[in-house]
Amino acid sequence: MFDFLAFIPRAIAQGIPLLFGSTGETLTEKSGNLNLGIPGIMYVGGICGVIGAFLYEQSLPSPAEINTFLGILIPLLSSMLGSLCMGFIYCLLTVTMRANQNVTGLALTTFGVGFGNFFGGSLIKLSGSELPSVILSTTSNCFRLSLPFADKLGWFGKVFLSYGFLAYLAVVVALIAAHILKRTRAGLNLRAVGENPATADAAGINVSKYKYFATCIGSMIAGLGGLYYVMDYAGGIWTNDAFGDRGWLAIALVIFTVWRSDVGVLASFLFGGLYILHMYIPCGMNLAVKELYKMIPYVITIVVLVITSMRNKRENQPPESLGVAYFREER
Amino acid sequence: MNKKERTPVVHIVKRGALPWYGSWGIRGCAILAALIVCGIITSVVTGENPIQVYVAIFKGSFGTSRKFWVLLQNIAMLLCVSIAVTPAFKMRFWNIGGEGQALAGALASAACMICLRNVLPNWAVIVCMVVSSIAAGALWGFIPAFFKARWNTNETLFTLMMNYVAIQLVAYFSVVWESPKGSGNIGIINQNTMIGWLPQIGRYKYLLNVIIVALLTVGMYIYLNYSKHGYELSVVGESERTARYVGIKVEKVIIRTMLLSGAICGIAGMLLVGGTSHTLTSSIVDNRGFTAVMVAWLAKFNPIWMIFTSFLLVFLGRGAGEIATNFSLNQSFGDILTGIILFFIIGSEFFINYKISFHHSGKKED
Numbered sequence: 001m002f003d004f005l006a007f008i009p010r011a012i013a014q015g016i017p018l019l020f021g022s023t024g025e026t027l028t029e030k031s032g033n034l035n036l037g038i039p040g041i042m043y044v045g046g047i048c049g050v051i052g053a054f055l056y057e058q059s060l061p062s063p064a065e066i067n068t069f070l071g072i073l074i075p076l077l078s079s080m081l082g083s084l085c086m087g088f089i090y091c092l093l094t095v096t097m098r099a100n101q102n103v104t105g106l107a108l109t110t111f112g113v114g115f116g117n118f119f120g121g122s123l124i125k126l127s128g129s130e131l132p133s134v135i136l137s138t139t140s141n142c143f144r145l146s147l148p149f150a151d152k153l154g155w156f157g158k159v160f161l162s163y164g165f166l167a168y169l170a171v172v173v174a175l176i177a178a179h180i181l182k183r184t185r186a187g188l189n190l191r192a193v194g195e196n197p198a199t200a201d202a203a204g205i206n207v208s209k210y211k212y213f214a215t216c217i218g219s220m221i222a223g224l225g226g227l228y229y230v231m232d233y234a235g236g237i238w239t240n241d242a243f244g245d246r247g248w249l250a251i252a253l254v255i256f257t258v259w260r261s262d263v264g265v266l267a268s269f270l271f272g273g274l275y276i277l278h279m280y281i282p283c284g285m286n287l288a289v290k291e292l293y294k295m296i297p298y299v300i301t302i303v304v305l306v307i308t309s310m311r312n313k314r315e316n317q318p319p320e321s322l323g324v325a326y327f328r329e330e331r
Numbered sequence: 332m333n334k335k336e337r338t339p340v341v342h343i344v345k346r347g348a349l350p351w352y353g354s355w356g357i358r359g360c361a362i363l364a365a366l367i368v369c370g371i372i373t374s375v376v377t378g379e380n381p382i383q384v385y386v387a388i389f390k391g392s393f394g395t396s397r398k399f400w401v402l403l404q405n406i407a408m409l410l411c412v413s414i415a416v417t418p419a420f421k422m423r424f425w426n427i428g429g430e431g432q433a434l435a436g437a438l439a440s441a442a443c444m445i446c447l448r449n450v451l452p453n454w455a456v457i458v459c460m461v462v463s464s465i466a467a468g469a470l471w472g473f474i475p476a477f478f479k480a481r482w483n484t485n486e487t488l489f490t491l492m493m494n495y496v497a498i499q500l501v502a503y504f505s506v507v508w509e510s511p512k513g514s515g516n517i518g519i520i521n522q523n524t525m526i527g528w529l530p531q532i533g534r535y536k537y538l539l540n541v542i543i544v545a546l547l548t549v550g551m552y553i554y555l556n557y558s559k560h561g562y563e564l565s566v567v568g569e570s571e572r573t574a575r576y577v578g579i580k581v582e583k584v585i586i587r588t589m590l591l592s593g594a595i596c597g598i599a600g601m602l603l604v605g606g607t608s609h610t611l612t613s614s615i616v617d618n619r620g621f622t623a624v625m626v627a628w629l630a631k632f633n634p635i636w637m638i639f640t641s642f643l644l645v646f647l648g649r650g651a652g653e654i655a656t657n658f659s660l661n662q663s664f665g666d667i668l669t670g671i672i673l674f675f676i677i678g679s680e681f682f683i684n685y686k687i688s689f690h691h692s693g694k695k696e697d
Contacts, residue, residue: 034487036427089674097681102425102487103628106621107673114666121661122376240663248491255488288506295499298492305492309484318485323425329345 007273007280008159013233015272016167017042017243020225021250022268023174023261024218029254030181031214032194033094034323036105038222039247040112041086045223046230047116048082049075050238053139053231054123071142072165075231076224083223086112087216095211098325109247116226117240140236143228166228171265173221178262190214194319197326207326225250249275252301258308258316271297346686354683361679362643365672372671377658384654391653392646402649404537404607407544408599409641412616412623414544414551414634415595418588419472420624421555421632423568428475428490430620431497432593434613435471436464436600438501441611444520444527444604445508456527460605461598468597469590471497476589480582494620501613508611517611520604529606540606547595552634564588596620629676647672 021042028035035041053075060066090108093099144164153161181187192200193210201207229246230238253271257263278293308316349357370381377384392402412429419426440460447456471493478484510518521527532538555561567574567584574581603615626644630636651665 036487036491093674093677097678098685099677099680100628102427103625103673104677106427106624107670107677110618110621110666110673111670114663114670117663118661118667121663240661245495248495251488252492255485288503291499291502291506294502295496298495298499302489302492302496305489306478306482306484309478309482312482322485323487327345 003280005155005158007276009162010276011273012159012167012269013163013272014275015268015270016163016170017225017229017233017246018250018253018271018275019170019174019264019268020228021222021247022253022257022264023170023177024220024222024225025251025254026218026257026259026261026264027177027181027190027221028215028218029259029322030190030194030319031211032197032319032321032324032326033090033211033215034101034105035087035090035108035215035218036102036251037086037090037108037112038105038219038251039245040109040115041083041219041222042112042226042229042247042250043116043243044086044112044226045079045083045220046226046243047119047238048223049079049227050136050230051119051123052078053136053236057136057138066138066142068142068145071139075139075143075227079223079227080220083219083226084216086223087219088212090219091212091215094325095208095215098327101323101325116243120238120240123238136231136236136238138236140231143231144235164228164232166224166232169224170228173224174261174265177221178260178264181261191319194321197321198328201326201328207328211326222247222250249297252298255308255318256301256304258304259318274300340689342688344686344688346684349683357679357682358676361675362672365675368675369668369671373654373664373668376660376664377654379658387654387657388647388650391650394653398649400535400537402645403541405645405649406638406641407537407541408603408607409619409622409626409645410637411544411547411599411602412596412619413626413630413637413641414547415468415592415599416620416623417551417592417627417632417634417637418555418561418564419592420627421568422564422585422588424476424479424585424589425487426472426475426490426589426592427487427621427624428471428493429596429623430616430618431490431494432468432471432596433600433603433616433620434494434497434501435593436468436597437604437611437615438497438504438600439463439467439597440527440601440604441508441517441520442504448521448524448526453526457529457605460527460601464597464601464604465594466597468600469594472589472591472593472596473586476586479589480585498613501611501615505611505613519609520611521609527605528609529602537607540602543598543602547598548634548638551595555632555634560584560587625673643672644669 021038024041025035025038053071056071056074057066086108090104093104094101143166146162146164181191189200189205190210192203192205193207197207200210225246226243229243230236234242249271253264253268256271257267274297275294277296278290281293366385370384373379373384374381391398393399412433415432416426416429440463443456443460443463447459451459475484475486475489475493478489479486505516508517529539532542555565563574563579563584566577566579567581571581574584599619600616604611608615622644626637626641629640647669648665651668652662654660655662655664
């Protein structure tokens with residue numbers, strides 16, 4: 001019997017980092033920036049949160065005296081600051097200096113993953129413990145606080161109310177982003193910038209400003225995905241490379257949802273489910289098949305990518321000028 | 332819209348072609364600046380003076396003859412993948428699937444080594460490895476190219492996803508072929524019989540790899556610059572409309588170029604399995620598919636320059652690894668340094684392509 005009650009909460013918890021990442025990347029791509037640095041940014045978001053929390057915990061005389069509010073606020077802000085810096089570097093290079101977006105993004109990923117793993121490793125040295133990883137369970141407990149009555153509500157509580165606040169934030173942010181993109185003037189302008197910056201420019205929209213804002217805010221949202229992963233999902237334990245390829249999966253999710261972050265809410269849970277499906281499908285002694293199950297999210301993404309390009313519906317296409325730097329004096 | 336008439340302080344103008352020494356001068360300055368920044372960061376982290384740090388970097392690559400050969404081998408492998416992705420990039424086909432294509436080639440080679448070891452003699456196994464890895468790499472390149480040519484499917488995202496399909500396939504076969512049982516990895520294939528191991532030239536273990544890659548580099552240079560194919564793909568890259576107008580079959584060029592690109596990646600995979608590590612893991616390509624994008628782009632898609640850019644990246648990577656070991660830092664320190672240097676070089680392209688002119692407040696322009 002497939003245990004849905006155990007499966008769904010884990011799938012959702014697994015999907016939240018992807019949701020943050022894909023919401024951020026959707027926003028970024030709508031401005032015409034294909035930010036392949038998202039995996040790196042999510043690492044930086046995670047590690048900066050860890051650094052913030054680590055310094056805060058070190059400054060306390062004992063872990064019991066942690067102030068819940070500060071314990072959440074400090075990692076949250078430092079995480080956002082870290083990913084903001086990454087987004088800013090990306091914008092500076094691609095928007096102002098018009099460098100190639102793919103190369104910049106990949107360099108950002110190299111840097112970000114290295115940054116995360118390096119400080120992940122060095123913090124352990126700083127704390128002087130013999131453990132192989134940083135453990136911040138006190139801070140993690142603050143992040144994991146869920147509604148007190150969630151346990152009493154049976155399956156309903158388990159499926160809907162058992163998560164830390166960042167999970168709900170992810171959903172809210174995704175819905176807000178979808179609303180802004182679709183229903184507001186700023187969203188319309190942003191989409192115009194992504195589709196055809198020259199036209200947007202002619203209409204008096206400040207192309208660079210929109211690109212900067214969308215990409216930096218997008219990076220900050222994506223960085224929260226890394227923070228959620230460390231603080232909530234992993235219980236405050238940073239292990240190098242534990243975050244894995246979720247960043248790329250988040251980029252895949254953007255395509256899967258055809259650039260709509262409201263669809264992303266359910267799609268990310270689906271991807272989260274697919275990501276851990278191999279643990280729940282009985283395959284006896286044949287461990288190899290599990291590796292094939294892990295392939296499913298990527299194959300599905302390819303299929304969606306192909307189908308959307310075949311059907312060629314206008315609303316399902318990538319932003320027209322995705323990946324192209326804009327220079328006003330160039331035709 | 333504007334309330335006041337105002338002239339921006341800086342004005343950015345596109346530059347005409349810069350002489351080669353100008354552009355390489357700017358790049359040199361960028362690298363120098365990057366090295367200084369990296370030196371400062373390293374000495375802050377390690378508390379060592381920067382000169383010491385650079386000595387350590389140098390020793391990491393040239394310290395012993397073994398280290399030197401490892402350096403050469405790493406350069407050759409990175410160069411091979413970079414050479415492979417170059418024709419696609421020149422066509423503005425953003426193939427970031429070098430990783431997956433090389434992995435497909437590696438998988439095919441390993442499959443030949445394992446399945447044919449008791450069936451065919453050594454030379455025949457090697458021939459099968461070459462053929463099958465080229466075919467596998469080419470197939471991995473063909474799939475996204477076909478959809479790009481036919482339905483204009485976004486190739487960047489497609490090739491990216493193909494990487495993970497390849498990684499999971501390799502992970503699957505790692506379990507299927509695991510030895511010893513239960514370990515989850517393959518171990519050294521044919522350790523005793525050495526079937527399918529590429530021959531060693533003299534005493535030098537990696538010399539064959541280096542020679543093959545050198546030949547590929549020269550071949551690619553000639554292909555891109557002196558052949559009709561090379562001309563066609565650069566026209567497609569510059570402007571697809573122009574290409575169609577002059578009667579180039581764009582779809583055909585896209586598919587043909589990606590077949591070539593994938594095939595060379597497949598060779599890289601074969602060299603990694605057959606010539607270097609004699610095993611197969613899902614991380615055997617070691618992100619070279621992504622690094623290759625940067626190598627190729629930094630060298631402006633010129634295969635000869637790529638020798639230098641891949642040298643630079645490998646040298647720094649190994650140097651940073653040496654620093655990390657010497658000062659007992661985390662190995663990822665190298666990635667941080669590489670990232671910083673890349674940012675500088677990427678940034679320097681701006682000064683090569685554009686000119687900044689300042690408006691002085693005193694001078695009014697008509």
